[in-house]
Amino acid sequence: MKVELRGIKKCFGSVRANDGVSLTVEAGSIQGLLGENGAGKTTLMKVLSGFVSPEGGRILLDGKEALFSSPAQAIEKGIGMLHQDPLDFPPLKVLDNFLFGRDSGFLLKRALARKELLELSERFGFTLDPEAYVNTLTVGERQQLEIVRLLSLGVEVLIFDEPTTGISTPQKATLFATLRRLAKEEGKSVIFVSHKLEEVLELCSGVTVLRRGKVAGEIAMPCTSEELVRLMFGQVITTHVAEEVSLGEPVLELRVWGVHTYRLDLSPVSLQVRAGEVIGLAGLEGSGQRLLLRACAGLIKPSRGSLFLRGEDMSGKSYQKFLDAGVAYLPAGRLEEGLIPGLNLAEHFVLARREKAPFFINWALARGDAGRKIEEFNIIGSPSTLVEGLSGGNQQRALLALLPDSLRLLLLEHPTRGLDVESALWVWDRLLERREEGTAILFTSTDLDEILERSDRISVFSGGKMLEILDASQTDVEQLGYLIGGNRG
Amino acid sequence: MEITLLIRILSSVLANSSPLVIAAMGETISERAGVINLSLDGSIMLSAMSGFAVAYLTGNVVLGFLAAMMVGALMALVIAFASITLHQDQVAVGFVLTLLGAELANFLGEPFVRRPGPRVPYMPIPLLRDIPVVGEIFFRQDILVYASIVLIVVVWFWIFKTQAGLRLRGVGERPEAAFARGVSVNRLRYLYTVVGGALVGIAGAAYSLSVKLGWSEGHTLGNGWIALAIVIFGGWHPFRVAFGAYLFGVLISLGGILQRSIPGVPTQVFQAAPFALMILVLLFVSGGALERLLSLFPPRMRRVVGDALRVAPPSALARPFVTE
Numbered sequence: 013m014k015v016e017l018r019g020i021k022k023c024f025g026s027v028r029a030n031d032g033v034s035l036t037v038e039a040g041s042i043q044g045l046l047g048e049n050g051a052g053k054t055t056l057m058k059v060l061s062g063f064v065s066p067e068g069g070r071i072l073l074d075g076k077e078a079l080f081s082s083p084a085q086a087i088e089k090g091i092g093m094l095h096q097d098p099l100d101f102p103p104l105k106v107l108d109n110f111l112f113g114r115d116s117g118f119l120l121k122r123a124l125a126r127k128e129l130l131e132l133s134e135r136f137g138f139t140l141d142p143e144a145y146v147n148t149l150t151v152g153e154r155q156q157l158e159i160v161r162l163l164s165l166g167v168e169v170l171i172f173d174e175p176t177t178g179i180s181t182p183q184k185a186t187l188f189a190t191l192r193r194l195a196k197e198e199g200k201s202v203i204f205v206s207h208k209l210e211e212v213l214e215l216c217s218g219v220t221v222l223r224r225g226k227v228a229g230e231i232a233m234p235c236t237s238e239e240l241v242r243l244m245f246g247q248v249i250t251t252h253v254a255e256e257v258s259l260g261e262p263v264l265e266l267r268v269w270g271v272h273t274y275r276l277d278l279s280p281v282s283l284q285v286r287a288g289e290v291i292g293l294a295g296l297e298g299s300g301q302r303l304l305l306r307a308c309a310g311l312i313k314p315s316r317g318s319l320f321l322r323g324e325d326m327s328g329k330s331y332q333k334f335l336d337a338g339v340a341y342l343p344a345g346r347l348e349e350g351l352i353p354g355l356n357l358a359e360h361f362v363l364a365r366r367e368k369a370p371f372f373i374n375w376a377l378a379r380g381d382a383g384r385k386i387e388e389f390n391i392i393g394s395p396s397t398l399v400e401g402l403s404g405g406n407q408q409r410a411l412l413a414l415l416p417d418s419l420r421l422l423l424l425e426h427p428t429r430g431l432d433v434e435s436a437l438w439v440w441d442r443l444l445e446r447r448e449e450g451t452a453i454l455f456t457s458t459d460l461d462e463i464l465e466r467s468d469r470i471s472v473f474s475g476g477k478m479l480e481i482l483d484a485s486q487t488d489v490e491q492l493g494y495l496i497g498g499n500r501g
Numbered sequence: 502m503e504i505t506l507l508i509r510i511l512s513s514v515l516a517n518s519s520p521l522v523i524a525a526m527g528e529t530i531s532e533r534a535g536v537i538n539l540s541l542d543g544s545i546m547l548s549a550m551s552g553f554a555v556a557y558l559t560g561n562v563v564l565g566f567l568a569a570m571m572v573g574a575l576m577a578l579v580i581a582f583a584s585i586t587l588h589q590d591q592v593a594v595g596f597v598l599t600l601l602g603a604e605l606a607n608f609l610g611e612p613f614v615r616r617p618g619p620r621v622p623y624m625p626i627p628l629l630r631d632i633p634v635v636g637e638i639f640f641r642q643d644i645l646v647y648a649s650i651v652l653i654v655v656v657w658f659w660i661f662k663t664q665a666g667l668r669l670r671g672v673g674e675r676p677e678a679a680f681a682r683g684v685s686v687n688r689l690r691y692l693y694t695v696v697g698g699a700l701v702g703i704a705g706a707a708y709s710l711s712v713k714l715g716w717s718e719g720h721t722l723g724n725g726w727i728a729l730a731i732v733i734f735g736g737w738h739p740f741r742v743a744f745g746a747y748l749f750g751v752l753i754s755l756g757g758i759l760q761r762s763i764p765g766v767p768t769q770v771f772q773a774a775p776f777a778l779m780i781l782v783l784l785f786v787s788g789g790a791l792e793r794l795l796s797l798f799p800p801r802m803r804r805v806v807g808d809a810l811r812v813a814p815p816s817a818l819a820r821p822f823v824t825e
Contacts, residue, residue, distance in 0.1 A: 063681070084683025099678045101671055103816055112671055113682025119663055143804070 013039050013090055013168040014074050015201055020059050021068035029055040030066070031225040037169070042195045042202040044216030046209070048244060048297065048458045050430075051222040053205045054096075057171045060203075061093035062086030073169075084113070092162035093171040098154040102147035109146055110161050132160045136190055152183030159190065169201045170194060176211055177298075188215055207297060209237050209244075209497050210475075237497025238490065245460045245493070259468075260287030261322065263420050263452040264308065269317030271300075271307045278303045280317060281478045283471070285421070287450040290443075292463035292484070294456075295473030295496055301456040302344075304478070305423045308454065309341035310334030322420065335366065338420035344429060346407040351399040357410060358382040358395035364414040389413040390438070405435040412442055422446060424455040428462065440466060460489050472496060504634075510758075512638045514750035519649040520545075520707035521746045524728040525735070526649075526656050527700025529742050531577065532732060533660065534693035535673040535817045536584060539595025540576050542725025543602020544698065545705040548572040550610035552706030553716045557618040565619070566706045573702020574695050576602060581694040585687050588821045603722065613716045621645055621711040645707050652700075657739040669693060673815030676822035686822045704728070734779050736786065736812030749775055786812045 017035040021028075029052045037043040047053050058064040060071065062083040071078045073089060080086045083093070100109050110129045111120055126142050133140045138156040146154060155175060162170060172191070176184050192215070194200045206212055212219055219235070221228045221243035229243040264285040271278040278300040285291055293301035306312045308319065310331040318327045321337045343349040351360065361382045362373055382395035389409045393402050402410060408431060415422070427443065428436035443466075447453055457463050463470055467484045472495040479495055524545060531538045538544070548569035556565025576598055583589040621643045629640040639650075660666040668689060671679040676686040708721045731749060735742030756771030785791060791810055795803050 082683065083681040087683075099675075099681050101674045101678055103674045103813060104670060108667055108670075112667055112679075113684070116664065118665070120667060 013201055014072075015060070015091075015169050015203075016072040016075075017056070017060060017069065018072065019069040020056060020066050020071075022055055022059060022064060022066050024055075028225045030059065030069075032069070033222065033225070033227055035220050035227070037201045037203055039168075039201050040195050040199045041217045042191055042204055042215055044212040044219035045203055045205045045222065046207065046212050046219050046240060046244060047222035047228075048207055051207075051244075052225040053207075053222055054173055056222070057093060057173055057203065057205055060086070060169075061091055061171055063093075087162070087165055087167060090166065090168035091171070092165065092167035092169070094155055094158045094162070094173065094175060096174045096177055098151065098158050100146055100154055100158060102145075104146060105142065106140055106144050106146060106149070106157055107142035109157060110142070110164070114165065128164055129160060132164055136160070136193065137186070150179070150183065152179040152187065155179070155187065156190075159194075163198075167200075169203070171203045171205065173205045174207070175204075176206070176208065191215060209240050209296065212240070213237060238493045241493035241497055242489075245458070245489075259289050260450050262320075263287050263289075263322055264454075265320040266308075267318050267320070269307075269319060270315050271303045271312055272315035273303065273312070276300060276303060276476050278307070279477045283478075283481070285452045285454065287420075287452055288447050290447060290453045290455070290466055290468050292455060292457065292467030292470045293473060294460065294463050294470055294492055297458065299473035300476040300478065301473050302425060303476075304473075305341065305425055305454060305456065308421070309339055309423050311341065338416075338418065339423070340415050340419050340421070341423040342411050342415075342425060342427065344425040346404065346411060347400060350411050351407060353400040354398065356396045356398050357386065357391070357393060360399060360410065360414060361385060361395075364416075366416055385413045389442075404430040408435070408439060412439065418449070419446065419451045422451050422453045424453065426457055427455055428457070428459070436462075460492055464489065464492070508634060508637050510751075510754050512641065514747060514754055515638060516642055516646055517712055518746050518750040519645045520704040520712055521724065521728055521731065521749070522649040522743055523645075523652060523707060524701045524704035524725070525731045525742045525746055526652050526739060527573075527697035527704065528728060528732045529697075529735070529737055529739060530656060530660075530669065530700075531694045531697030532818055533669055533673045533737055533815055534690045534697075535676065535815055535820065535822075536581060536690055536694045536697075537591045537595060537819050538577050538580050538694060538697060538701065539592055539729070540580060540598035540602060540725075541701055541729050542721075542723065543599035543606075544573050544576040544701045545602075545708070545721050545725045545728075546606040546719075547576065547602040548702035548705030549709040549721050550606040550613070550705075550716055552702075553618055553709035554610065554613050556706075556710055557613055557616060560619055562619050562621055562710055565710055566703060569706035570699045570702040573705060574699040577694045577698020577701070578691075580698075581691045584819075584821060585690050585694075588823070591819045599725070603719070606720075607718050610716050610718075610720075615715060615717055618715060619710070620714055621707075643711055645711050653739050653743045660739065670815075673817055676817050676820075680822070680824065690822075701725075701728075730776075730779060733814070734783060737815060745779075749779075752778065783812075786810055 015037040017033065020030045020033045022030040033052065033056055035056065045053050055064060059066045062080045062085055065081055078089050080089055101112065107122060107126055107129065111122070111125045129140065129142055133156065138160065140153065140157055140160065146157070175187060179187065191202055191204065195202045204212065204216055216233060218230070218232045219240065220230050221240065223244060231239060262284050266281055266283045268280045268282055270280040276298065293304065295301055303312065307314050310326070310329065310333070318325055320326065321339065326334065326337065347353050358379045362378050379395040386393060386395065389412060391406050391409045391413065393406060399407060399410060428439050431439065443453060464484060469481055470484050470487065470492070471481045472479045472492065474496060524541060528538055528541060551572045552565040552569030555568035556562050579598060580591065580594055583594040584591040624644050625641040630636045660669060668679065668684050672684060672686050672689050680686050705721065708724070709716055713720065727749065731745040732742055734745040752775035756774060760768055760771050795807050798806055
């Protein structure tokens with residue numbers, strides 16, 4: 013079935029998640045939908061699969077306009093979506109999951125469904141046990157169950173939203189083989205949503221790139237990863253402008269140091285960061301930058317090697333010791349990790365105090381202190397404003413205001429994500445003040461402009477490896493894009 | 502122990518447990534749909550009073566049951582409205598209704614205290630009643646007992662064998678996924694909460710019109726909490742919930758007997774024993790001990806035994822469902 017989306021519009025509050033997006037998928041092909049987190053991919057796919065009703069635009073199926081207002085109706089029209097976190101019933105058995113949502117009268121026809129389930133999964137080489145509970149299955153197997161279920165409902169269009177997140181490498185190979193088979197042999201239209209370049213390059217016959225809710229471009233395969241990077245991140249015009257600061261003593265040193273987690277391994281890296289130095293961590297999201305930041309903050313224990321802070325070996329030390337040593341980490345999840353929803357600004361400032369606090373809180377004093385910080389950091393809010401009531405930019409300002417006065421090492425995840433240009437500039441002015449005081453800064457960003465502009469050195473990550481450490485004044489966006497795409501320098 | 506004594510105990514356990522079984526079945530289907538009706542103790546009390554009052558005034562037991570059903574359903578409707586439509590905390594609303602129901606029952610029931618009233622007639626079943634032992638235990642009861650046993654089977658069949666039951670389970674486990682598959686989540690939740698509440702109402706009238714005749718202040722106090730505990734004990738599975746209700750009845754009777762034969766032990770020990778036992782069983786079925794026990798079984802049996810013993814509440818219990 014040929015799918016055409018024309019001028020889809022959807023806003024969430026003031027955020028334009030989809031701003032006139034069009035997309036065409038031919039039957040029997042795999043179309044990639046590429047874009048950074050927050051580019052509007054998932055919203056667009058939720059519109060197509062009936063989870064979200066658009067504020068404008070049309071959906072054409074085989075040239076005929078289709079209207080539906082729920083996922084069930086979308087499935088009736090032949091459109092099924094596999095969600096990043098499979099939308100199934102973990103406490104129920106595989107067979108009951110398969111049966112759920114098909115109308116077959118009053119009684120459950122288990123024997124019939126079991127036969128169909130086994131036949132379909134055999135056709136694709138899946139091994140699904142009908143009697144197993146879904147919560148004992150891996151994410152890969154749950155995807156297989158969803159594929160089989162949607163096919164049995166007669167779906168002609170399958171949407172895969174970031175399907176490779178959380179599955180193992182062999183499962184990924186099986187998944188890709190299945191997707192190819194669905195398109196080539198079964199003639200289905202497959203939409204593959206991802207922010208991973210190499211997967212899109214490997215699998216798709218065409219790619220649509222979204223950026224900030226708009227189509228940044230459409231390319232037919234084959235193409236190069238640089239072209240895709242350029243579309244994802246935009247044309248970059250700026251060059252390196254970071255002013256020279258005399259660097260001090262080494263603050264952070266990593267010696268053959270690696271991190272191991274369930275999803276991603278960070279291969280051993282060696283790195284030395286000096287006081288006042290700014291290092292930008294470039295790469296597609298999930299390539300290992302976040303692991304490096306979290307491990308440097310003392311939140312994850314490295315699997316090997318040692319970490320020195322100003323010459324002191326911090327291996328095995330607690331997060332508290334890292335804080336005492338002058339390390340601070342600003343996570344990207346402002347409300348999830350950075351702030352405490354339900355508490356107001358004054359309460360946050362009291363909590364953030366590192367020095368020995370008296371048993372009773374002098375609230376008049378605390379509100380006064382908070383008021384001063386609020387003024388100093390231009391936060392639009394009062395000491396009694398709950399943090400969830402602040403806008404994204406003001407939450408970021410609050411996080412900066414909560415940092416202790418003197419820091420040795422500041423680790424930032426997407427410090428300006430979601431901020432307007434003015435706020436972003438303001439944030440960087442603050443950070444550069446810190447840098448002049450001798451704080452070393454490591455930050456991640458999806459904005460290559462920002463990385464080039466603000467860093468002294470840039471380290472590029474790809475698939476859990478730190479590829480290169482480049483001098484920011486000696487590189488440009490072409491080279492970064494080339495490296496980010498997974499090519500060795 | 503003489504066989505006649507045993508028969509007498511089992512027969513009375515069966516009779517006395519029927520309100521508890523009916524209430525626990527009602528609560529089971531509400532909670533399976535994701536709504537905790539915590540008002541059980543107050544609901545049972547108010548419906549027991551209303552059922553008795555209506556039966557007393559009209560002389561008609563059936564009308565009494567209908568009134569009690571309405572009261573139970575109405576209480577549940579308040580919970581459903583507050584939690585499903587207004588997204589209020591189910592526990593808080595349920596708790597307030599518990600207190601309200603009990604106090605209202607005491608206040609409105611004053612004219613009916615210790616009045617002799619109608620009762621559900623004794624209804625032995627011809628022929629079956631004459632089967633030795635079985636007939637004496639099961640078939641010399643009133644209609645409530647028969648109905649409660651049928652109810653257990655119907656609820657089990659509904660939940661596990663029908664399309665509608667699968668939807669009920671899905672709504673309580675992951676409403677987002679149920680919605681994606683075309684289920685009207687909140688409508689189903691309303692339906693099962695109200696039906697569950699109606700059953701709780703019947704349970705109330707079953708006290709005042711059969712098991713504990715008449716009305717007095719605090720007539721059924723505490724039984725609602727026991728029913729709630731039994732639902733958890735039974736792991737939201739109708740057969741195990743029923744087993745829990747009967748086990749509770751047996752333990753209470755045994756307590757009475759043991760107390761007579763070992764007079765040295767304080768009576769409170771026997772009254773508290775069933776609850777302590779329940780906590781122990783709960784710890785066992787929800788903790789790591791079960792997995793260790795299962796590893797002793799041969800692999801082929803592990804799944805069957807595990808399925809029978811493992812307990813987990815509906816994942817979306819007490820969680821409101823909001824569409825995007």
